[in-house]
Amino acid sequence: MSELRHDPVQKRWVIIAVERGRRPSDFKKQEITTRQVKTCPFCYGNEDRTPPEIFAIRPDDSKPNKPGWKLRVIPNKFPALKVEGGLNRRGLGLYDLMDGVGAHEVIIETPDHNAHLGEMKVEDVFNIVKVYRDRIADLYKDHRLRYALIFKNYGETAGASLAHPHSQLIATPITPRTVAAELDSAREHFIQKERCLFCDIINQEVAMGERVVLMDDKYIAICPFASRFPFEIWLLPRRHQYDFSLLCDDDLTALADTLKKVLHKLRIALEDPPYNFVLHTAPNYNVRRPGRPNYWETLPYDWHWHIEIIPRLTKIAGFEWGTGFYINPTPPELAAEFLRSANEE
Ligand SMILES: [Zn+2]
Numbered sequence: 284m285s286e287l288r289h290d291p292v293q294k295r296w297v298i299i300a301v302e303r304g305r306r307p308s309d310f311k312k313q314e315i316t317t318r319q320v321k322t323c324p325f326c327y328g329n330e331d332r333t334p335p336e337i338f339a340i341r342p343d344d345s346k347p348n349k350p351g352w353k354l355r356v357i358p359n360k361f362p363a364l365k366v367e368g369g370l371n372r373r374g375l376g377l378y379d380l381m382d383g384v385g386a387h388e389v390i391i392e393t394p395d396h397n398a399h400l401g402e403m404k405v406e407d408v409f410n411i412v413k414v415y416r417d418r419i420a421d422l423y424k425d426h427r428l429r430y431a432l433i434f435k436n437y438g439e440t441a442g443a444s445l446a447h448p449h450s451q452l453i454a455t456p457i458t459p460r461t462v463a464a465e466l467d468s469a470r471e472h473f474i475q476k477e478r479c480l481f482c483d484i485i486n487q488e489v490a491m492g493e494r495v496v497l498m499d500d501k502y503i504a505i506c507p508f509a510s511r512f513p514f515e516i517w518l519l520p521r522r523h524q525y526d527f528s529l530l531c532d533d534d535l536t537a538l539a540d541t542l543k544k545v546l547h548k549l550r551i552a553l554e555d556p557p558y559n560f561v562l563h564t565a566p567n568y569n570v571r572r573p574g575r576p577n578y579w580e581t582l583p584y585d586w587h588w589h590i591e592i593i594p595r596l597t598k599i600a601g602f603e604w605g606t607g608f609y610i611n612p613t614p615p616e617l618a619a620e621f622l623r624s625a626n627e628e
């Protein structure tokens with residue numbers, strides 16, 4: 284069982300994976316990208332090398348945990364958090380900790396070992412974002428879980444340990460600090476102005492135009508005004524929507540199309556860079572918080588879900604760790620212009 288330990292200085296929670304017990308020698312550099320289809324646990328024929336599937340899109344005549352699937356969701360073989368048990372909140376002297384309760388799932392996006400999200404068919408990307416929606420909705424029925432983060436690590440420098448296309452979901456019993464900071468800003472903005480911060484950002488970016496990467500009926504991709512990283516992109520619904528798990532299939536089809544286009548542009552403009560993306564949806568507002576009856580009361584008005592995409596072109600070094608500042612060598616206006624002109628086909 285891993286533990287969630289609270290750092291009283293930084294006021295953040297850290298997952299300490301007690302049982303993994305990595306020794307210094309386990310951290311030597313390992314090559315992943317050359318791994319062959321034969322040994323890849325996410326390829327057809329190797330289903331028995333993963334934990335049994337939680338969900339799969341497969342023809343009616345195919346059997347669970349056998350080939351034939353189009354997409355699989357499995358528990359992570361080495362989960363950071365586990366679903367079983369209670370939180371067991373406790374103190375240890377001045378410290379706070381709880382058991383590592385949560386969920387850690389892997390979404391195997393396609394049977395094609397060499398596929399790229401930016402090159403896949405829209406209907407296949409639709410299946411992926413649909414599964415994001417459905418897994419979040421399912422996990423939010425569990426009132427121990429306060430947040431579900433969907434994320435993707437693409438490429439070794441972005442943290443992917445397997446080359447086969449996959450994304451992950453980690454649901455935590457606390458709202459992560461980074462998300463909480465965004466939620467707080469959005470709520471403060473709303474309380475002051477009775478407007479959604481993200482809707483305001485979208486309106487301003489549409490009016491100015493210079494940081495817009497692409498825009499269609501339903502979605503907009505921008506390089507944010509204070510981009511932390513070169514070619515950082517935010518993808519947002521143009522209409523106010525706070526909860527990703529409430530999206531209808533039409534919205535998801537349009538999202539699949541836009542997400543694919545944005546990733547395709549990145550791939551062309553930057554020659555297939557490693558990247559991460561994260562989906563910042565609403566926290567689990569079904570959770571009742573004794574003593575806080577107004578918990579997330581304004582959320583439907585002040586929160587606006589979005590996807591943050593970060594190509595991993597620069598390294599986070601001492602200054603960034605020491606200050607929380609970022610030095611971004613590429614102005615977002617330049618990045619957006621470059622991405623706009625990146626050929627779509
Ligand atoms: Zn594979």
Ligand SMILES: [Zn+2]
Pocket residue numbers: 479480481482483522523524586587
């Ligand atoms: Zn909004």
